[in-house]
Amino acid sequence: MTETEFLLWVRGPALQIATIVFVLGIVARILQMVMLGRKANLAEARGSALAGGLRTMVTRSVPDKGTFQRSTFTIVSGYIFHIGLFVTIFLFAPHILLVDEVFGLSWPALPTPVVDATAVVTIITLLAVLIHRLKDPVMRFLSGFSDYLVWLVTFLPLLTGYIAFHRIGLSPTMLIALHILSVELLMVLFPFTKLMHTFSLFIARYYNGAIAGYKGVHS
Amino acid sequence: MSKDETLGEALRRQGVTRRGFLKFCAATASMMALPPSMVPVIAAALESARRPSVIWLSFQECTGCTESLTRSHSPTVEGLIFDSISLDYHHTLQAASGSAAEAARETAMEENHGKYILVVDGSIPTDNPGYSTIAGISNRDMLEEAAKGAAAIVSVGTCAAFGGIPAAKPNPTGAVSVSDLVHDKPIINVPGCPPIPVVITGVLAHYLTFGTIPELDDLKRPKAYYGKSIHDRCYRRPFYDKGLFAETFDDEGARKGWCLYKLGCKGPTTYNACATVKWNEGTSFPIESGHPCLGCSEPGFWDGGSFYSAISTPTEDIPKAAVYAVGAGAAAGVALGAMNRAKKQKSVDAHEKVTIDDLDKEK
Amino acid sequence: MQTELETAMLNVELGDELTYNVKPLLHEIRHALAKLLNDEGPTVIDLRSLPLAPGEEEKLLNTLGHGEVHASLNALGPTEVVETGYPGVWVVLHYNTDREVIGKFIEVCDIPDLLRSQQDDIREGLEQLQSGLA
Ligand code: SF4
Numbered sequence: 001m002t003e004t005e006f007l008l009w010v011r012g013p014a015l016q017i018a019t020i021v022f023v024l025g026i027v028a029r030i031l032q033m034v035m036l037g038r039k040a041n042l043a044e045a046r047g048s049a050l051a052g053g054l055r056t057m058v059t060r061s062v063p064d065k066g067t068f069q070r071s072t073f074t075i076v077s078g079y080i081f082h083i084g085l086f087v088t089i090f091l092f093a094p095h096i097l098l099v100d101e102v103f104g105l106s107w108p109a110l111p112t113p114v115v116d117a118t119a120v121v122t123i124i125t126l127l128a129v130l131i132h133r134l135k136d137p138v139m140r141f142l143s144g145f146s147d148y149l150v151w152l153v154t155f156l157p158l159l160t161g162y163i164a165f166h167r168i169g170l171s172p173t174m175l176i177a178l179h180i181l182s183v184e185l186l187m188v189l190f191p192f193t194k195l196m197h198t199f200s201l202f203i204a205r206y207y208n209g210a211i212a213g214y215k216g217v218h219s
Numbered sequence: 220m221s222k223d224e225t226l227g228e229a230l231r232r233q234g235v236t237r238r239g240f241l242k243f244c245a246a247t248a249s250m251m252a253l254p255p256s257m258v259p260v261i262a263a264a265l266e267s268a269r270r271p272s273v274i275w276l277s278f279q280e281c282t283g284c285t286e287s288l289t290r291s292h293s294p295t296v297e298g299l300i301f302d303s304i305s306l307d308y309h310h311t312l313q314a315a316s317g318s319a320a321e322a323a324r325e326t327a328m329e330e331n332h333g334k335y336i337l338v339v340d341g342s343i344p345t346d347n348p349g350y351s352t353i354a355g356i357s358n359r360d361m362l363e364e365a366a367k368g369a370a371a372i373v374s375v376g377t378c379a380a381f382g383g384i385p386a387a388k389p390n391p392t393g394a395v396s397v398s399d400l401v402h403d404k405p406i407i408n409v410p411g412c413p414p415i416p417v418v419i420t421g422v423l424a425h426y427l428t429f430g431t432i433p434e435l436d437d438l439k440r441p442k443a444y445y446g447k448s449i450h451d452r453c454y455r456r457p458f459y460d461k462g463l464f465a466e467t468f469d470d471e472g473a474r475k476g477w478c479l480y481k482l483g484c485k486g487p488t489t490y491n492a493c494a495t496v497k498w499n500e501g502t503s504f505p506i507e508s509g510h511p512c513l514g515c516s517e518p519g520f521w522d523g524g525s526f527y528s529a530i531s532t533p534t535e536d537i538p539k540a541a542v543y544a545v546g547a548g549a550a551a552g553v554a555l556g557a558m559n560r561a562k563k564q565k566s567v568d569a570h571e572k573v574t575i576d577d578l579d580k581e582k
Numbered sequence: 583m584q585t586e587l588e589t590a591m592l593n594v595e596l597g598d599e600l601t602y603n604v605k606p607l608l609h610e611i612r613h614a615l616a617k618l619l620n621d622e623g624p625t626v627i628d629l630r631s632l633p634l635a636p637g638e639e640e641k642l643l644n645t646l647g648h649g650e651v652h653a654s655l656n657a658l659g660p661t662e663v664v665e666t667g668y669p670g671v672w673v674v675l676h677y678n679t680d681r682e683v684i685g686k687f688i689e690v691c692d693i694p695d696l697l698r699s700q701q702d703d704i705r706e707g708l709e710q711l712q713s714g715l716a
Contacts, residue, residue: 002381002518002519003518004488004517004518004519004520004522004523005519005522007488007523007530008519008522008523008524008534011524011531011532011533011534011535012524012533012534012535013535015533015535015537016533016535016537016540019537019540019541019544020540020541020543020544020547021544022544023540023541023544023545023548024544024545024547024548024551025548026548027544027545027548027549027551027552028548028549028551028552028555029552030552031548031549031552031553031555031556032552032555032556032559034556035552035553035556035557035559035560036556036559036560036563093462094531097464097480097481097529097531097532098531098532098533101528101529101532101533102532102533102537102538103538109462111462112460112462171488172448172450172487172488173488173517176487176488176530176531180531235657235658236657236700236703237700237701237702237703238655238657238696238700238703239657239658241695241696241700242657242658242661242676242685242696243658245674245676245685245687245696246676246684246685248628249628249630249631249685249687252631254626254628255626255627255628255687256626258626452633453633454633454634454635454636454638455635457602476636494633495630495631495632495633496630497630500678500682500683500684501630501683501686503636507636
């Protein structure tokens with residue numbers, strides 16, 4: 001397979017497979033979770049479950065003081081790399097071009113040098129997060145194979161993207177193909193790993209808030 | 220021209236003065252992408268260079284490569300370089316035909332065994348040898364025989380270098396490149412559809428001047444010409460960096476000369492000298508004329524997706540795949556959910572309450 | 583025949599600086615002139631080895647301007663040798679017999695080599711003159 005053929009495969013059949021696994025997996029898993037449902041609460045409602053649920057989706061996204069002091073690093077680094085991922089994925093001009101091409105949606109991009117700098121910060125933060133996970137005895141105890149796998153498949157697209165943008169080492173054809181492939185790997189693993197938290201996070205927060213809201217208390 | 224004449228002598232005999240020769244050397248240095256400070260070295264080397272014998276074989280090709288090289292009617296520098304080699308066989312350009320031509324080829328191969336340069340344009344069919352033959356000899360046999368006595372092989376054009384259009388899907392003739400068949404000779408690939416004429420002669424001039432082959436990249440292309448991508452040397456690059464793209468061939472962006480990436484420009488993945496050497500005696504090159512680069516000097520360029528879609532965009536219908544996946548996902552989700560519920564119900568049904576009596580029995 | 587600028591205008595409206603190579607080139611010429619003054623030898627810049635946008639070359643040549651010398655010679659087609667407004671900076675344009683450009687150089691030197699009569703040619707000329715007189 002030549003480099004061009006590889007790029008073509010990555011842009012074509014591989015992307016198709018990855019998209020199918022990604023979408024199918026996510027839809028199936030979300031439905032499965034939602035369908036499990038909850039036992040009917042027979043007690044009389046003392047507040048609005050909906051309002052409580054929605055409120056908690058927001059409030060839980062802001063750490064409270066005590067938690068913040070206990071795990072400052074985890075929270076700060078967590079925020080940095082999540083925002084960094086958002087910026088590099090959704091505000092980089094070529095990525096928006098891609099979405100535009102496929103779905104006909106577009107929005108303004110950040111200047112390329114800003115995204116470039118964000119990518120560097122995000123890469124460094126992700127490395128720090130990994131080191132923290134390996135060094136902290138509790139974190140290490142709690143981590144299994146899939147946690148490291150999730151870290152790797154998140155890290156690879158960033159790294160290959162950075163290298164492809166700066167055209168280091170390999171031919172640009174190969175670099176861009178590897179970058180796309182790394183994203184496809186992420187897409188394929190997404191529904192079956194903790195990466196699902198992107199969606200389940202808000203469902204879980206809603207449930208928590210809704211239970212508390214029904215009881216008329218703050219969660 | 221006699222075979223033992225040096226190049227300097229040959230040129231002077233054609234009435235080229237010393238000044239003309241200097242000019243010729245300056246243009247040759249420029250052509251070989253060498254710094255102008257090399258001109259005296261080139262002059263000294265060319266002065267005493269012997270004319271090499273060149274055998275040119277054309278296989279599955281369109282003659283575009285030869286056309287690119289010989290299109291000019293006037294004595295250009297390329298023309299002079301071309302005249303200063305001893306072109307002993309080229310079935311489009313030679314006067315002789317039939318068995319006389321083949322005899323000339325055989326004589327040249329014998330006389331200059333181990334010393335001649337073999338130039339090949341066109342790809343070689345490996346399926347049925349009858350797809351392309353010359354004087355009843357299959358392309359493959361002729362190449363293998365001619366390669367034996369060659370000092371070096373120059374694969375001119377994308378077909379000879381990488382298989383090109385004949386090898387494009389579904390490759391009905393089983394076409395392959397020269398380097399797919401010949402492994403024991405130095406091969407210089409000069410891809411392009413067609414290659415820039417100056418690059419063809421630049422390689423010949425390099426051999427003539429230094430008696431060696433130029434430095435090559437991993438696809439065996441001379442680095443002097445193929446060392447940088449079109450994108451790296453494109454004058455529209457500042458627009459790419461600013462995110463200013465032409466969306467169609469006649470919108471405002473196109474008129475303002477913005478980057479052609481969205482129109483399918485393959486500049487970022489194509490290595491060639493078009494952006495600096497340019498075409499038609501340095502007049503312009505495709506991107507300068509407003510057309511995206513097709514990537515013609517890269518392997519498999521013909522099968523690289525549409526010429527008019529950007530290199531990073533999907534080649535398959537992704538939204539359609541996504542829509543089907545949503546449907547399938549919903550079905551799978553509902554099925555899994557139902558299974559889970561059934562399981563839950565079963566465990567609820569199987570649940571037996573423990574009574575005080577049960578606990579007492581344990582005692 | 584159209585000038586290169588006109589050709590470029592057909593496709594591109596603005597010929598502003600795009601590659602930003604004009605300024606660095608002028609600096610290179612400045613360094614070369616300083617070198618020439620310090621007896622560190624001449625410099626030749628091949629204009630065809632640089633990526634220049636339509637119009638940029640004209641801009642460069644216009645900035646350099648015209649000086650006192652404008653020579654044309656006829657060897658393998660015409661060649662124009664022009665001293666620019668900056669003494670010591672020459673523009674050498676080689677054409678073939680169809681007047682297509684085959685080389686574009688900026689030479690920073692006392693006088694481009696091509697303008698001197700060449701030893702071999704002088705010798706040949708002398709021989710001819712002698713045999714003519716004999
Ligand atoms: S026109 Fe093509 S080569 Fe030029 S900057 Fe745009 S993508 Fe790159």
